[in-house]
Amino acid sequence: MQAKTVLSVLLIIFGTSFQSCKQNNPIVPRSDLHVPKIEEILNGNDQNLINLLNKVRGSVGRRGAVSKTIWSRKNDYGLGLYISANHVYNISGWNSRNAQFFDLSSENLGIFETSQIPPINGSIALGNTLIADFPLMHFNISSGATNKTLLPIEDFYLGIIDNQRAEQGPLPKYPELIKTSAPLQLYDPENRTRANQTWNTSIAGEKVIAVGYPQDETNYPNGAVAYGKILSDTEAAQAIQKLKSAGDAEGDIAYNSSAEFFVEAQAIAGMSGGGVFNSDGQLLGIMVRASDNENAPKIIRVVKMSYIISTMKDFYNSLSETVKSKIRPFISGEI
Template identity: 85%
Template sequence: MQAKTVLSVLLIIFGTSFQSCKRNNPIVPRSDLDIPKIEEILNGNDQNLINLLNRVRGSVGRRGSGSKTIWSRKNDYGLGLYISANHVYNITGWNSRNAQFFDLSSENLGIFETSQIPPINGSIALGNTLIADFPFIHFDISSGATNTTILPAEDFYLGIIDNQRTPQGPFPKYPELVKTSEPLQLYDPEHRTTATQTWNIAVAGEKVIGVGYPQDNTNYPNGAVAYGKILSDTEATQVIQKLKIAGDTEGDIPYNSSAEFLIEAHAITGMSGGGVFNADGQLLGIMVRGSDKENAPKIIRAVKISHIKSTMIEFYNSLSETDKSRIRPFISGEL
């Protein structure tokens, strides 16, 4: 499939128009190179799009073969509370499929390898610096779920990022226990992650951007941007039926309006876990799945942040007071 040159695609955001090209599944390898690269947008002429991308891109980074999105720094320590997809982590890596948290004051599941966020100076190049990444809470995962079949309603977990950093090099190499003495240093020029409301509800018809890091590091070393319209529940149900008729795997997964929203957009393998943002830079959800058949409607499935938050609060409320005290400091600002 021949890719169109991104610079020839008209990019005009919010109130104008955007011509989307070929689209595909964020978790199915493809060779399409027509999705905009972060640097192409930043070097373009659409100042509204440039401003929005700069507002949010510092809180999206790499996590293994996928992406992760810092939801908030509104906690007792000012550390990064991030969201990524269970299939990005690899669900077989959890020692239980039952919801669980890890006591970061005594348990050290932290990694450096493949964990990166943009430099605090705003450079688009991630460079060779790795940052400490601590899985924190995962929620119930169905017994039969695999990395490719897990449903959006279960395909997310929470983690913590602190200021421990190290150059890339021989591994294994692991951070110390999470450091809570200093707020996370992050490229966040408009303080999105400490705003009064870091997230919002996805609105049908709203145009949004999704930011993530494709596995195709050669062509997308600095990340990529998906752009599209949020479908209404009616439109989403209809498109799922069309996907089924077309023989696309996504057609076999019913649309779950309480947990997900669908975007008419294009993404690339590795962008799973990347954030979806509205025109105000508020986080709406994370990308997890999408269609891949050439003759099928092209969509991205995103887990709603509202679903993630309600799941987190339900889990928190189920804990003993002792256990609540262990996780409260890391999620306090979003409770």
């Protein structure tokens, strides 16, 4: 089985109001369909979509050739707690497949290489500035899984971003030990990452926006955005059957309603780890897989925030108080 580790969800119904758009997604991808860039939407006429995109886009950045999403800055230090996909990090980079955390007060797994977030002034161009990226914890990974076969239930990890920055140049570059003295400077004009509720649960039929950075940097140097409908569990199960009939590998993976939801949309490679947000700008989950057979329905698998948080809490609660005290300052606002 070959997974379609995605993702940049790029839906084809660009042009109608985010709040009132109707789904009419083609099943077969066509070369004449337009995949909107972030700048095209910001320069467009849909003010609702522009406002929502501005609310969330500053928290989605690059991690290698793919994406990561800053979930929250509600921790003791005001640093960026982010989520990305395990296959983005590369599971061979973890020294254990068992859930583990990293003591950022003494352990430095940080890197600058290929780590970027939008500038704090709101510019859409990422520019040449790299930002420090520190893995914080990952969760259990099955023994037989590979980067291409990870299921949504195990395809996510958490990390932290601080204010250390470096200009691109000879790589690799490594930051100093994490800096906790100042909150992360982030383009977040409505303080989405500090809101009382930074995330929410998905609702069937809800229109959502998805943001990420395709691997095709030539055509999408500043990222891409899409919006589409969340499928109900019944619709998702029906989509699985259609995917199977079309010969798409996603049809061989059962739909897991406790861990994921489907968005009816097309995806472009490179957007795994990109965020899916509701109309209030709350994070609903991250993208991890998508269909890619030309004759198959266009669906994107999104790991639910509720599942990520439940997994995080279960792991955290299994630890000793001494160990908890090392993690708590970084996740304190979300536990």
